[in-house]
Amino acid sequence: MIEIHNIHKSFNGVEVLKGIDGVFETGKTTLLLGASGTGKSVLLQCIVGLLKPDLGSITYDGKVFTNNRLDLKQEIRRKIGMLFQGSALFDSMTVQENVEFPLKMLTPDMTRDERMERVDFCLKRVGLEAAHKKMPSELSGGMKKRVGIARAIAPNCTYLFCDEPNSGLDPLTSIKIDELIYEITKEYNITTVIVTHDMNSVIEIGDHIMFLHDGLKVWEGSKDNIMDTNVKDLNNFIFANSLMRAAKRVEDEGGEIDKL
Amino acid sequence: MKTLGNYLLFLSSQFVRGESLKILSRRFIDEAVLIGISSVSIVAIVSTFIGAVTCVQIAYNLTNALIPRSTIGFMVREMTILELAPTITSIVLAGKVGSNIAGGLGTMRITEQIDALEVMGINSTSYLVLPKILAAIAMFPLLVILAMTLSILGGYVAGTLTGSLTPQEYVEGLRDAFIPYNITFALIKSVVFAFLISSISAYQGFFTKGGALEVGEASTKAVTNSIIGVLLADYLCAQVLL
Ligand SMILES: Nc1ncnc2c1ncn2[C@@H]1O[C@H](COP(=O)(O)OP(=O)(O)OP(=O)(O)O)[C@@H](O)[C@H]1O
Numbered sequence: 001m002i003e004i005h006n007i008h009k010s011f012n013g014v015e016v017l018k019g020i021d022g023v024f025e026t027g028k029t030t031l032l033l034g035a036s037g038t039g040k041s042v043l044l045q046c047i048v049g050l051l052k053p054d055l056g057s058i059t060y061d062g063k064v065f066t067n068n069r070l071d072l073k074q075e076i077r078r079k080i081g082m083l084f085q086g087s088a089l090f091d092s093m094t095v096q097e098n099v100e101f102p103l104k105m106l107t108p109d110m111t112r113d114e115r116m117e118r119v120d121f122c123l124k125r126v127g128l129e130a131a132h133k134k135m136p137s138e139l140s141g142g143m144k145k146r147v148g149i150a151r152a153i154a155p156n157c158t159y160l161f162c163d164e165p166n167s168g169l170d171p172l173t174s175i176k177i178d179e180l181i182y183e184i185t186k187e188y189n190i191t192t193v194i195v196t197h198d199m200n201s202v203i204e205i206g207d208h209i210m211f212l213h214d215g216l217k218v219w220e221g222s223k224d225n226i227m228d229t230n231v232k233d234l235n236n237f238i239f240a241n242s243l244m245r246a247a248k249r250v251e252d253e254g255g256e257i258d259k260l
Numbered sequence: 261m262k263t264l265g266n267y268l269l270f271l272s273s274q275f276v277r278g279e280s281l282k283i284l285s286r287r288f289i290d291e292a293v294l295i296g297i298s299s300v301s302i303v304a305i306v307s308t309f310i311g312a313v314t315c316v317q318i319a320y321n322l323t324n325a326l327i328p329r330s331t332i333g334f335m336v337r338e339m340t341i342l343e344l345a346p347t348i349t350s351i352v353l354a355g356k357v358g359s360n361i362a363g364g365l366g367t368m369r370i371t372e373q374i375d376a377l378e379v380m381g382i383n384s385t386s387y388l389v390l391p392k393i394l395a396a397i398a399m400f401p402l403l404v405i406l407a408m409t410l411s412i413l414g415g416y417v418a419g420t421l422t423g424s425l426t427p428q429e430y431v432e433g434l435r436d437a438f439i440p441y442n443i444t445f446a447l448i449k450s451v452v453f454a455f456l457i458s459s460i461s462a463y464q465g466f467f468t469k470g471g472a473l474e475v476g477e478a479s480t481k482a483v484t485n486s487i488i489g490v491l492l493a494d495y496l497c498a499q500v501l502l
């Protein structure tokens with residue numbers, strides 16, 4: 001469980017995060033939802049410590065993370081898996097080496113064979129059995145994301161952060177990636193935080209959803225009650241999606257829709 | 261002043277909770293191979309020609325019949341060992357190694373690869389930068405020794421081919437009043453230059469902000485700042501050590 005409290009962050013006098021509180025529960029996928037430029041990536045970077053919040057505190061399972069000593073921070077970080085918005089694969093290494101890398105660095109007692117087994121397992125998990133020897137530059141965007149996920153989950157992470165795991169992907173691949181993250185979260189009881197602006201993901205995997213607008217959390221709930229909200233900004237956001245509009249119409253006319 | 265402070269902080273961060281020796285030594289070998297092997301050809305070409313040109317020009321200027329021809333060999337030796345081999349080699353390497361380090365780290369920065377390392381709980385300066393600096397410190401003296409040898413050979417070939425002096429005269433000049441300390445001095449200089457070039461370039465690359473354009477700028481800055489650093493250090497070394 002990750003708790004954040006009163007997170008503030010400004011860049012050059014412009015306040016991007018204006019005091020955000022939240023709890024990310026273990027074994028659940030929490031979605032950070034919001035329009036482009038509302039500070040979702042900044043919040044995520046504050047939580048993992050790539051950016052230092054100006055104010056506020058972050059705790060991981062009760063352990064204080066903000067302003068802590070570097071070694072304590074590193075200890076927590078070694079349990080974090082993160083998928084970056086641009087995948088951030090190491091481009092001098094093959095796919096296999098990319099996935100093996102955190103194992104090599106974080107679990108030095110693992111033998112080579114054990115590592116290889118784990119790499120095979122993780123790559124299989126993301127559906128990339130045949131890409132071991134490829135370089136990142138030879139992969140498509142979706143394949144890179146999947147390698148990124150494999151690398152994030154390779155060392156049995158406790159916390160998983162994904163920054164827009166399915167931006168720029170076709171709907172089919174994006175559903176597959178969502179499902180993958182969801183399954184992993186349940187299977188290994190991970191605390192997962194996903195940044196997204198994709199309504200499909202919300203409906204599929206939104207255990208818990210926080211809607212950010214203009215640097216503040218303006219709504220919080222689950223996929224089951226997101227349609228019933230009367231928060232104006234969230235409504236605008238949801239019904240910018242034509243499928244959601246159509247669904248709403250059907251519902252208003254008394255029809256039943258599966259899943260919603 | 262602020263830059264200097266940041267630079268020193270950057271250098272010291274390599275030693276705070278660094279990575280294990282095993283990992284660092286493997287990284288060191290990778291970097292040493294990269295810096296060393298890939299620079300051999302350019303250093304060889306440059307130093308051979310510098311030796312040859314130095315010899316030909318000294319021969320051209322040395323028209324006084326009272327000065328023995330072996331002086332040409334003597335002067336080629338003094339100039340290349342003391343100044344040309346370490347300094348010109350380092351300037352060439354500032355262009356090659358410096359831009360490579362800054363470009364590589366800059367690209368890793370803007371594509372979030374450095375962030376990815378940090379999130380894994382890895383000390384990215386210790387993992388990425390320290391092996392580069394150590395590898396440069398180890399390889400530069402070797403490259404400078406190669407440069408000394410080849411420039412003296414280049415001088416030999418040019419001098420004898422153009423008939424400016426006989427092989428015996430050249431060798432006689434080489435052996436004349438030889439001070440072994442000069443070689444030590446040159447090697448100390450090369451270590452200083454190696455440290456400056458690799459650390460300045462790493463600093464420029466590591467703190468790149470923005471996109472591909474800025475990576476290019478970081479490389480350019482790395483090379484110009486390194487060269488200025490090398491020349492300043494060259495002067496200081498001569499003042500302090502000679
Ligand atoms: N390093 C930085 N320096 C200055 N400003 C920044 C920095 N990082 C982010 N910002 C600003 O913070 C705001 C929020 O950016 P952020 O990347 O968090 O948006 P986002 O919600 O992730 O958007 P998207 O969905 O497009 O990824 C933007 O206005 C951006 O200009």
Ligand SMILES: [Mg+2]
Nearest residue numbers: 040041085163
């Ligand atoms: Mg973002």
